Amino acid sequence: MSFQPPQRILMGPGPSDVHPRILSALARPTVGHLDPSFIQLMDEIKALLQFCFQTTNELTLPVSAPGSAGMETCFVNLIEPEDTIIVCQNGVFGGRMKENVIRCSATAVMVEDDWGHAIDMSKVKTAIANNPHAKALAFVHAETSTGVQSDAAALCTLAKEAGMLSIVDTVTGLAGINVDVDGWGADAVYSGTQKCLSCTPGISPVTFSPRAVEVIQQRKTPVQSWFFDLNLVMAYWGKGTKRAYHHTAPVNALYALHESLLIVKEEGLEASWERHMHNHLALRAGLAAIGLNLPVNEADRLPQLNLVAIPDGIDDAKLRSQLLTDFDLEIGAGLGVLAGKVWRIGLMGFSSKPENVRHCLTALEHCLIAQGMSIESGTAVGAAEAAYTS
Amino acid sequence: MSFQPPQRILMGPGPSDVHPRILSALARPTVGHLDPSFIQLMDEIKALLQFCFQTTNELTLPVSAPGSAGMETCFVNLIEPEDTIIVCQNGVFGGRMKENVIRCSATAVMVEDDWGHAIDMSKVKTAIANNPHAKALAFVHAETSTGVQSDAAALCTLAKEAGMLSIVDTVTGLAGINVDVDGWGADAVYSGTQKCLSCTPGISPVTFSPRAVEVIQQRKTPVQSWFFDLNLVMAYWGKGTKRAYHHTAPVNALYALHESLLIVKEEGLEASWERHMHNHLALRAGLAAIGLNLPVNEADRLPQLNLVAIPDGIDDAKLRSQLLTDFDLEIGAGLGVLAGKVWRIGLMGFSSKPENVRHCLTALEHCLIAQGMSIESGTAVGAAEAAYTS
Secondary structure, eight states: OOOOOOOOEEESSSSOOOOHHHHHHHTSOOOOTTOHHHHHHHHHHHHHHHHHHTOOOSEEEEESSOHHHHHHHHHHHHOOTTOEEEEEESSHHHHHHHHHHHHTTOEEEEEEOOTTSOOOHHHHHHHHHHOTTOSEEEEESEETTTTEEOOHHHHHHHHHHTTOEEEEEOTTTBTTBOOOHHHHTOSEEEOOSSSTTOOOSSOEEEEEOHHHHHHHHTOSSOOSOSTTOHHHHHHHHSSSSOOOOSSOOOHHHHHHHHHHHHHHHHHOHHHHHHHHHHHHHHHHHHHHHTTOOOOSOGGGBBTTEEEEEOOTTOOHHHHHHHHHHHHOEEEEEOOGGGTTTEEEEEOOGGGOSHHHHHHHHHHHHHHHHHTTOOOOTTHHHHHHHHHHHO | OOOOOOOOEEESSSSOOOOHHHHHHHTSOOOOTTOHHHHHHHHHHHHHHHHHHTOOOSEEEEESSOHHHHHHHHHHHHOOTTOEEEEEESSHHHHHHHHHHHHTTOEEEEEEOOTTSOOOHHHHHHHHHHOTTOSEEEEESEETTTTEEOOHHHHHHHHHHTTOEEEEEOTTTBTTBOOOHHHHTOSEEEOOSSSTTOOOSSOEEEEEOHHHHHHHHTOSSOOSOSTTOHHHHHHHHSSSSOOOOOSOOOHHHHHHHHHHHHHHHHHOHHHHHHHHHHHHHHHHHHHHHTTOOOOSOGGGBBTTEEEEEOOTTOOHHHHHHHHHHHHOEEEEEOOGGGTTTEEEEEOOGGGOSHHHHHHHHHHHHHHHHHTTOOOOTTHHHHHHHHHHHO
């Protein structure tokens, strides 16, 4: 029988609610991956990605697979066996970076911070001083597992001053907060479609600086992945009307990405960041009013992904299950060391809107009361409304 | 501006025409990749893939990226450095297999046949005799670059008798001709969605025998790709209701795959193969009537992908461009050594229907006459109709 999915409200760590314009774009008739109309679409996608990443990098394209594949694209193209890479870890995705380094037969020098905290610059400086020949500094700008942002501009500058490349994960950052690839001087940056771009999951936008391109072109060993080898992918995503077939592009998924990038451009980057902040502040006010705690330092919080401490005595799984069953609302569970201790409430892209803030606060309040918490109904929404009108 | 693709008729080597039911499934509301309704969908997709592959293999799943990623999934999981793999090449994709072997730091022993010919069993036997310690025999069942099928049953048997694993590319085969994974005793098989499944491009179904799973579990070195590491992917695509997050699944693309597999099941595998053969015979009759030659031996032809020799004096690029402009019809160009010498006419999945055969023959005839060939209008379609009614 055909699958008829429930109509959820997606306020987890992604996918976020997909804009109806994007779903409609997805269903348009498929054309060939070498069709002249599609080549033109590819050029538009590239230009729109450059806009979102705030870069003039020529090597800017969507990898034909989800964010983790974007990560792997960065690592396997830049790293060769025996290289040393400094990797900052303050959540799940720094750990995944380490895995990528190891699988490239290279050495990962780890700089660790507690989960839920931003990356500590002084530790990074020490690691750079102790490993002056490291090839790159890799870090997560927007940690999806903890809702923490780190200072990408400062970290890229440290890398550059040490003559190292920077590799930046901003899967959850793009279009939600300032991602300023050229301003930072970042060398390899990857993101995802299913977060603040409000697109369906499955594609990973990436961008590489001219310096990174040079490193890729001058490799001594072949890239260990054929599928992710940018030397080959560029023959398809390069310039002009002649494109060499590498792999069959996910045609309809790219219709969707194009539409999602158009929506961001129509709104404007700054307006999008402001909207994310605005809804975050209202959510925060509502949560505070019912005594829920946001454990991340205020200065380090991602407005689009809110880490919330689960109050003592509350059954995590039961609460999230009730949210889904009674309110069609998905919020995220904690990952790794934070499992069972926190929720992750996403306000990303099309999900970042007052209706969702109200719905989430009402539903959460309802379920907390059902588990015995003493809250007067309407407290959370009332506080959010006050924040919106203040 | 939103992209409004032209409405093409896709008769190249893939993507093929996408069934409207599949486009409609694509646009359904996105749910989370850990939503209970989605976990149930994943189980259904797995069972439907087992049906299409004719296998009971537990490790049967859709890789979250196109066919080339399915290929890489097979190679990087089964191969370790220093292994020797016997690779048959009779077209583009055997060459891609070789690239995969090399990038795994293993040795590829090549068995080469001319492009457009099936794999020669005697050469394979010799290669096996000369390399008794090779770990696997890799070959292409349905060569998308030449429209040739090779004897998968016999090749898998040769591998098995020599104690080697078999790795089989059937990207263009699945649902178009008999793909009998368990009957063949194949160990690792990959396909694509955008061929005879009539789905959008972007996903690669794969299946692994219990023997292959054992090899993967007993590896001495980690899989060089984190994204394609089946030890990790299985925690998400495994059994039960608890699924560990590995990467965010391409949710809507999997709605589409599910719908496409349902359509295959509703029609029935044998009926689908017969339909592909039926339309192939009509196309062949039409092409023969206007003097076009199918260079592949009759016994080795893929009914779903027809290699056609470009007649002397015909301008390839000009003709394909006119087909696209005047008839909205895409056929495939030749690849590699066959570039400029052949066309590839696909009759795959939803594209394999009498309307398309008639449209293609009419359009082709028109464009050949425009380039000065002496053909009486209607000859090709007339011959096809005669084939349909005989």
